[in-house]
Amino acid sequence: MVKRTFRGGVHPADHKDLSREAPLREFLPKGEMVFPLSQHIGKPAKPVVKKGDQVLVGQRLAEADGFVSAHIVCSCSGTVKAVEPRRTLTGGMMDCVVVTNDGQFTPAADYTKREDVSGIDGDEIVRRVQEAAVVGLGGAGFPTHVKLKPKDPAAIRYVIANGAECEPYLTCNDQLMRTRAAEIVEGLELMLRLFPGAQGVICIERNKPEAIEAMRKACAGKPRLSVLDLQTKYPQGGERSLIQVVAGVNFPLAKLPADVGCIVENVGTIYAIQRAVIYREPLYEHVFTLSGEPVKNPGNYIVRDGTSFQELLDAASGLKEGVTLKKAMCGGPMMGITMASLEVPIQKQNNGLTLMAEDPCELAEKEMTACLHCGRCTTVCPMGLLPQLMADAVMLGDLARYEGKLYGLECIQCGSCTFICPARRPLMQMFKQTKAEILARKRAEAGGKK
Amino acid sequence: MNALNISSSPHARDRWSTAYIMRAVILALMPTTIVGVAVNGLHALLVILTSVVAAVATEFAFDRACHKPDTWKDGSAAVTGLLLALSLSPTVPLYMTAIGSVFAILVVKCCFGGLGKNFINPALAGRCFLLISFGRAMSSFQLDGVSSATPIALLMNGKAVDITRMFLGTASGVIGGSVLALMAGGLALWALDFIHGEICFSVLGGFTLYLGLFGGQGFDPKFLLAHLCGGGVVMGAFFMATDYVTSPVSKLAQMTYGLVIGVLGGLFRVHGSTADSFSYSIIIGNLLAPLFDIYIIPKPFAYRRAALRAASGDKRSLLQRIPRPVVVLTVITLIAGLALSGVYAITKDTIEEQQRLANTASYKAVCADADHFEAVTAIDNAIEDLNGEVYGTAFGRVFIREAMAGVDEAGNLVGYAIRVTSADGFDGNITLVVGVNAEGVVMGAFFMATDYVTSPVSNRRLGQQRQRRHRRRVRRVHFLQRRGQRGQRGPRFLPLRDRGGNEQ
Numbered sequence: 024m025v026k027r028t029f030r031g032g033v034h035p036a037d038h039k040d041l042s043r044e045a046p047l048r049e050f051l052p053k054g055e056m057v058f059p060l061s062q063h064i065g066k067p068a069k070p071v072v073k074k075g076d077q078v079l080v081g082q083r084l085a086e087a088d089g090f091v092s093a094h095i096v097c098s099c100s101g102t103v104k105a106v107e108p109r110r111t112l113t114g115g116m117m118d119c120v121v122v123t124n125d126g127q128f129t130p131a132a133d134y135t136k137r138e139d140v141s142g143i144d145g146d147e148i149v150r151r152v153q154e155a156a157v158v159g160l161g162g163a164g165f166p167t168h169v170k171l172k173p174k175d176p177a178a179i180r181y182v183i184a185n186g187a188e189c190e191p192y193l194t195c196n197d198q199l200m201r202t203r204a205a206e207i208v209e210g211l212e213l214m215l216r217l218f219p220g221a222q223g224v225i226c227i228e229r230n231k232p233e234a235i236e237a238m239r240k241a242c243a244g245k246p247r248l249s250v251l252d253l254q255t256k257y258p259q260g261g262e263r264s265l266i267q268v269v270a271g272v273n274f275p276l277a278k279l280p281a282d283v284g285c286i287v288e289n290v291g292t293i294y295a296i297q298r299a300v301i302y303r304e305p306l307y308e309h310v311f312t313l314s315g316e317p318v319k320n321p322g323n324y325i326v327r328d329g330t331s332f333q334e335l336l337d338a339a340s341g342l343k344e345g346v347t348l349k350k351a352m353c354g355g356p357m358m359g360i361t362m363a364s365l366e367v368p369i370q371k372q373n374n375g376l377t378l379m380a381e382d383p384c385e386l387a388e389k390e391m392t393a394c395l396h397c398g399r400c401t402t403v404c405p406m407g408l409l410p411q412l413m414a415d416a417v418m419l420g421d422l423a424r425y426e427g428k429l430y431g432l433e434c435i436q437c438g439s440c441t442f443i444c445p446a447r448r449p450l451m452q453m454f455k456q457t458k459a460e461i462l463a464r465k466r467a468e469a470g471g472k473k
Numbered sequence: 474m475n476a477l478n479i480s481s482s483p484h485a486r487d488r489w490s491t492a493y494i495m496r497a498v499i500l501a502l503m504p505t506t507i508v509g510v511a512v513n514g515l516h517a518l519l520v521i522l523t524s525v526v527a528a529v530a531t532e533f534a535f536d537r538a539c540h541k542p543d544t545w546k547d548g549s550a551a552v553t554g555l556l557l558a559l560s561l562s563p564t565v566p567l568y569m570t571a572i573g574s575v576f577a578i579l580v581v582k583c584c585f586g587g588l589g590k591n592f593i594n595p596a597l598a599g600r601c602f603l604l605i606s607f608g609r610a611m612s613s614f615q616l617d618g619v620s621s622a623t624p625i626a627l628l629m630n631g632k633a634v635d636i637t638r639m640f641l642g643t644a645s646g647v648i649g650g651s652v653l654a655l656m657a658g659g660l661a662l663w664a665l666d667f668i669h670g671e672i673c674f675s676v677l678g679g680f681t682l683y684l685g686l687f688g689g690q691g692f693d694p695k696f697l698l699a700h701l702c703g704g705g706v707v708m709g710a711f712f713m714a715t716d717y718v719t720s721p722v723s724k725l726a727q728m729t730y731g732l733v734i735g736v737l738g739g740l741f742r743v744h745g746s747t748a749d750s751f752s753y754s755i756i757i758g759n760l761l762a763p764l765f766d767i768y769i770i771p772k773p774f775a776y777r778r779a780a781l782r783a784a785s786g787d788k789r790s791l792l793q794r795i796p797r798p799v800v801v802l803t804v805i806t807l808i809a810g811l812a813l814s815g816v817y818a819i820t821k822d823t824i825e826e827q828q829r830l831a832n833t834a835s836y837k838a839v840c841a842d843a844d845h846f847e848a849v850t851a852i853d854n855a856i857e858d859l860n861g862e863v864y865g866t867a868f869g870r871v872f873i874r875e876a877m878a879g880v881d882e883a884g885n886l887v888g889y890a891i892r893v894t895s896a897d898g899f900d901g902n903i904t905l906v907v908g909v910n911a912e913g914v915v916m917g918a919f920f921m922a923t924d925y926v927t928s929p930v931s932n933r934r935l936g937q938q939r940q941r942r943h944r945r946r947v948r949r950v951h952f953l954q955r956r957g958q959r960g961q962r963g964p965r966f967l968p969l970r971d972r973g974g975n976e977q
Contacts, residue, residue, distance in 0.1 A: 030774060035485050114479070191485065273773075273780040351477050356484040363477055384480040392491045392547055393589035397717040398669060398727075399489075407774035411722050412766060430773045438483035445489045446589075452481045 028254035029264040031405040033439045035191050035257055035357060037230060042194045042314045045322035047202060049308075050338060051128060056099050056329035057368035058084055058120045059111050063164040065091035070120055076103045079131035081305045083156075084120045093166045094156035097122060098307035098327035100129040112332075112353050112367045113360060119368070122329070134304035145176075145217040148300055155299030156371075157306045160291035161185060161260070162354060164372035167292055171217055173281035179218040180284035181269050184211050184225040184293050186234060187253060187260035190355030193375045195310035196290050198323045200227065200234035204241035207290050208248065210297030214288070215247055223248040224269050225290070230255040257357055258437040262287045264405055273407075276433045291374070306371060313339055315378035317346040326369055332376055333365040342378070350379040357438055387447040400440035400450055406433050410440040410450045417457050426461055434458060491588070495548030497667050501658035502555055502649070502712065508641075509648035513563035517648045521558040523567045527574035528554030535583040549588050553577055556596035556712060559649025560705060560752070561603070562614050569607050573599040593759040594716045597752050604749055612749070614645040625703035625748045627872070636695065639702040652702045659711025668715040671727040676710040677701065679735020680742075682806070688743055691814030700742060709738070709751045719759040726762075726769035734758035746902075831921070832906075836877060836890035839908025839917040843879025843887050852876045852889075871895045874904070886911050892921075 061067035068085035072078060078097045085095035101124045109119040140148075153168035173179060184207065188196045200207060211223045225242065227235045229252050242248040253259050253268060262280055265287055266272055272283045280287055288296075291310055298304040307328055314321040319340045326335060332353070342348060352359030353373050365376075400410035409429060416425040425431040431454060440450040510518045532550040536543050544550075554574050561570060577599030582591045604611050614623050623646045624634040638644040642651020649655065662668045684700050685692040701707065714720065714734050721730050734754050741750030774780055836846050856873050875892040888910040895903045908916040 033487065035483075035487075267774075273775040273777075275773075275775045349478055350480075350484060352482075352484055356482070358482050359484060360482070361477065361479045361484065363479055379484070382478045382480070383484055383486045385478060387486050390490055392544070393587060395491060395494070395589050395717045396720070396722065397494065398722050401722055401724075402666075407771065407777075409722055409770065412770070428770055430776065433773050433775065442483045442485055443487045443489070445487070445491050445494055447486060447490065449481075451483070455481065 026254060027251060027268055028256055028259065029267040029405055030407065031403045031439065032256040032258065032264070033403050033442050034255070035442060037191045037255070038314070038316075039192065039194050039197070039230065041192065041316070041318075042312055042321040042323055043197065045194070045198070047195070047198045047310060047323045047325055050324045050326050050330070050335060051126075052099070052327060052330040052334050052338075053124060053126055054331060054334050055104065056097075056101070056122045056124050056327070057109050057331070058095050058097065058122070058329045059109070059368065059370060060085050060095060060118045060120070062095065062328070062370040062372060063093040063158040063166050065089065065093070065166060065169075067118065068092060068095045070095075070106050070118075072103050072106070072120060074103055074105055077101075078103060078122055079129050081131040081134065081307060083305075084122075087153075087156075087166075091166055091169050093158050093164075093168075094154075094305075095120065096156045096305040096307045096328070098329050099124040100127050101125040110364070110367055112362050112370070112373070114363050132303070134298075134302050136302065138301055138303065140213070140301055143300075148213055148217060151300045151303060152296055155295070155303070155305040157292060157295045157299055158371050159289060160295065160309055160372055160374060161289035162358060162372055162374065164370070167288065167296065170281075170286060170288065171214065173279075173286070175281075176218050177220055178284050179221045179281065179286055181266075181286070182211065182214050182218060182221050182223045183265050183269055183285060183287045184223065184290050185260055185262075185265055185287055186225055186227040186231075186238070186290040187265065188231070189228060189255070189257045189260040190357055190359075190375075191257075192314040192355045192377045193312045194314070195312040195323045195374060197231045197234050199294060199310045200231070200290055201237050203294055204234075204237040206297050207238070207293050208241040208245070209301070210293035210295075211248065212245070213296060213300050214286070214293065218286070221247075221286075225250045226253055226259075226265050226269065227251070228253050228255045228259055257439065257442075258405060258435075261405065261435065261437060263435065267405075276435065309371065310374065311335075311369065312375040312377075314375065317342045317348060317378050317380040319343050328371050329368045331366055331368060332362070335369070336365060336376070336378075346380050348378055348380065349382045349385075352377045352379070356383070357442070387449075391447045394446050394448060397445060399443045399445065403439040403443045405437060405439065406435055408433060410454070414448065414450050414453055417453050422457070422461055425457060432458055432461065491549070492547045494667060495552050497662065497665070498552050498712070499548065499555060501662045501667070502552075502559065504654035504657050505559055505642075505649045505651055505708075506555065508651040508654045509559060509563070512643055512651070513648055517563040519567060520561055520563065520565060520570050520648060521555065523570045524558035524561075524574045525551050525554035527571040528557070528578045531575045531578040532583065535579060539583075541587070544588055547588065550578055550582075553582065553595045553599075556594075556649075557599045560596065560600045560647050560708065562611060562646075563648050564613060565603075565607075565610055569603055569610060572606075573603040576602045589718050591718055592763075593756050594713050594719050597713055597756055597759075601749075601752055601756065604752070614647075623703070623748060624699070628699055628703060634699050634703070636699050636702055639699070646703070647705065649708055652707050655707045655711060659707065662711065662715075668711065669720070669724075669727050671724050672715045672720055672731045673710045675728045675731025676714050676735040676738070677706070679732040680706060680710075680739045681735075682810075683736045683739025684742065686806075686810055686813060687739070689817070691817040692810060693814075693817075704742065704748055705751045706738065709734070709755050713752075713755050714758060716759075719762055721762045721765040721769065723766075723769060723771050725771050726765035729769060730758055730762055730765055733761060832875070832892065835892075835906045835919045835921055836879065836908070838919045839906055840879040840888045840890050840910075841916075842881055842910075843890075844882045846877035846879055846890060849876070849878045852878070879908075888916060 066088040069088050070085045072084050079100045080098060082097045083094050084097050087094050099122060101122045104121040104123045106120050108116040111117045149168050149171050152171060157167040159165040159167060186196055186200050215221055215223050225238050235250060235252050238250045242250055258264055266280055266285045270283060270285055274283050295306045308325050311324045311326040313335060319342060322339060351362045351365055353362055354360060354375055355377055359377060396411060404410055413425055413429050413431050416429060434454045436451055436455055438451045444450060506521060528550045529545050532545045557574055557577055577595040581593060581595040581598040585591050624639050624644045628634050640652045642654060663670050663673060681697055684697055690696045721727055737754035737757055738751045741754055833846060872894050873891060874894055877890050878886055879888045879890060881887050888908055891907050893905055904921040906919045906921060910916050
């Protein structure tokens, strides 16, 4: 079998069996809905509703502020209760639009009517995507319309649909690809209209044979599309890992995928693009996996933005009896953000909730030994860095060596080194901090010069 | 609701821990240990146990005494103890084993900061410490209760060795001498990703390459295999050089490190006089490892030339993308290797003929009555049975290399000429031809100067050198005396006597 993968990487236990076969179910929340104004990279949106306004599903609650920003869309019908700071999943307070849900879910327009889009041009596609407030659903939440407008559209060689889903526990994209293959292919074809020289490649890890099968069937007879089955390995779903496999290119962190002729979009995003362009439906719901050993009924859901994590968990009959929750992660264990409380809203780019009854990080801290210099971190680094020497440089405070000779700023913080370290050293955490420190120092110096 | 833990991702850890790796190494050494005990008997087992227990106990005691967290449980001390024991002679007294083990852990490991901080491989350091302190006991080897020379000592004296016995580990040597068992464990560790192939294979490669190019016998597989199977090369390559702590990090640095160890090992093997040289070459490699880590740092994938070229759309064939120096060096190495092998093959017979003539001449010198010399099958067989060993270790490492019967013109036996070599010479081997007449009376002895391993200078040249040195000394004495006569500052020293001629 062809070894289609990037260099480095790790094989965490995937735990996908918990929810792999659970079909996608739509979850309609009953409680209060909270919409943070920043659910994307870039400036927070500006609210366009005020307390007491009646809102409908798909109605805009906040306008994008600038080009790299996205609208915020209501996912229920009801009354605006307040525009006030609320706690979000990262633990901080953020301005949010709070809507009292009337439980009717009355849509603002008919989103079931299929429109003939064969005549519309590229600009119209991008405009509709922007209107629909689509952001990257892979986790970062980068506004999609920005990605669809690279400097030189003719230079784009590959549009990569990211269905790798390398994160353990998460299975929602697997289910999405199995059940919505035709729609994803349609969305990808719409994207390809923008880039005349590009090939569409759908990348899926080999641990999802049904999804590969479904996508292959949907792609049959379409010369510009192909499905690539990839070795199951973390971080295979990382933008750079995919580009390394598809285009065979490694590129510095300062460059964007578009600079090497690639556009990478999550399959969920591509599905959203299809809905946005053909049905003019804004992005207000997305696929979501609820999983983890303590969860009674792990499953895949289509959730509405703004739903509370706790409400979803309770609706799925909560935790197993006698289990105390130790850790809750938005996303999977490799990249996920830990949450102090589940009483926070699900945002657009959140694709899962993983719960754990025991905390590997806590155990790791107990087991930590001195660095053995075993070099496993070096072997797994997908960027070809030397985490062990980087850690040495950080410990010695030699930031010049860290940044210069060791290219420490190139770290993509995938966490592979921390995962693999037999001495259980918090390598990636160290690099994250050091990187922030160096960048802050640089900013201060640049500011001082002015 | 109870408080949830907050931490930075990743929230998962691999199964492998420090203790897991150490357990795997111990497991990989088990075949060697079992073969070693089976071949060498109970005392070998006692040596292993003493070493392991002493190592673990030392670490435990040090941690307790210094109020540090207990680290003996991670198994690294046990690995050190086991490796040390396997690299010792099965006859070594237990107290020496314990001393070596304590030195390895206490001085080399704990005093430098414990696990991960030692600057050289502790097991090797312990072994070398014992070699220096108890040279005689360390280099005496027994097999089935009979002391005998190790194959590698025989090999360095130009004797033939039984490669099969070396490979299986039934030849005399250290406890962990079974190449087969070592390879089984080492290759398993490599296949399961516990040790870096870059290191072990470049060590073996560098060693083989050096011996092939400069060993004097070209790429003769028998010669190379004999050297690879002896003197701890395999154990060094798979278990000592690959020690995580004392080897560099990046693949490129690891290959350089391995090559340096291999080439040094070959250099010491060809030109050195001790059979334990491989330990020293690994230690030198260990000492260089931090330097490699400072200077040999590969760029991230995105900054390598290939990546930059791919990003700019350059499409050249694989052959064109191989860096030119690599191609040039490969070609040079191949040509040099072939040329040396060729020269060896052509000159082999001539050299042997010359050697035979020289031998005959020296036999004549000690057995003047003989007209010619004949090989006697009975004597040859007797020598073969001795496996080169005479009188045990009391005379040091002495080997009989050849014995010939002297026959006069009438065909009567007039005496024997025996060529013996001692491996205990200061600067190489000493070869001596002794003549014995038919009654068993020693008729004379003749030193063969051609036997210098380091400087093959002919008898005649050696004489010239001595004369030159003598003349120089005489001139200097005269000069100093003249200066004294002229009332200037007197001679500061006068050589008491001419030392010329006592090289042997």
